[in-house]
Amino acid sequence: MFALTPVVRALLVINVLVFFVTNENIIQQFGLHSFLSDEFNPIQLLTHMFLHGGLSHIFSNMIGLAVFGPMLERYWGPKRFTFFYFFCGFGAALLFSGVNYFEIRDVYEAVRDYRANPTPDAFLAFIDNQAPSLYDRIITLVEQFQRNPGDPTTQEYTLKLVNRIYADQVNEPMVGASGAIFGVIMGFGLLFPNTELFLLFLPIPIKAKYLVIFYGAYEVYSGVYRAQADNVAHFAHIGGMLFAFILIKYWGSQRKTFY
CATH class of the missing domain: 1.20.1540.10 (Rhomboid-like)
Structure with missing residues (x-):
């Protein structure tokens, strides 16, 4: 052929x-x-x-x-x-890696900003900008966080989720x-x-x-x-x-x- x-x-x-x-x-x-x-x-x-x-x-x-x-x-x-x-x-590979570097760096900076200010609005903004496909799956968590923004357990969970989103992106081959x-x-x-x-x-x-x-x-x-x-x-x-x-x-x- x-x-x-x-x-x-x-x-x-x-x-x-x-x-x-x-x-x-x-x-x-x-x-x-x-x-x-x-x-x-x-x-x-x-x-x-x-x-x-x-x-x-x-x-x-x-x-x-x-x-x-x-x-x-x-x-x-x-x-x-x-x-x-x-x-x-x-x-x-070099062009992809160069573009990827700046994209991942932006995600890292967003993670750093959220760690410094873990509020419901900041969490929602992070999801909207960095992982919008997850929104439907975590809507209950978003609503719970908005009802009780001072709950340390919810804050800790959102921090772990944000860190995992970053880790998944930076380690995706x-x-x-x-x-x-x-x-x-x-x-x-x-x-x-x-x-x-x-x-x-x-x-x-x-x-x-x-x-x-x-x-x-x-x-x-x-x-x-x-x-x-x-x-x-x-x-x-x-x-x-x-x-x-x-x-x-x-x-x-x-x-x-x-x-």
Whole structure:
């Protein structure tokens, strides 16, 4: 079905094999954690690219690699394609981690402010800003706290809940090859912009350059407006595309190659 090239085939095999041996402990140890987490390890900048959170996650990534990767590998050769793939993956991880750092720091500051002033209004404001999806589940606690704001037991419980919300966010790992794959898609769009593609959900041909523009615009929109409900690392996708663009433009500006 796909005319796979050596590096693309190797990446597919490694990702699939790792997927079948992955468990929660492996994800926690080798998924990419926040720089603010005690569980962060620099090796996670590499290892997270070979972990996936589910069948649909790995399927979509590997389809993207199989469709767009071979032409880039034939164009550049195995060494340059391999460098490009991991460069985009690292770039995606760095941008995601940078954005995540500021987001988690904001949560930490909100936690610190609540610890200093554990009132019902402050608790409600924290939940509204940092964990709105929890509101329906803790409405009874909110009402109880509002009726009796001086109750030390209720205050202590809300403090533990706020701390747990922070811990859950700072220790939530990011996994997947999506950043590298979006870099591959960007590379394909830049090098073969007028190649016509047929998408499963759109039975008409679309040029690669328009597909890249659509993906890029969607990811920027989703990242800026914090589409957290879909559990997708949009800034990792943006990072992969951005670093692909930078590297290809840099290579294009060089008269000599070293690969």
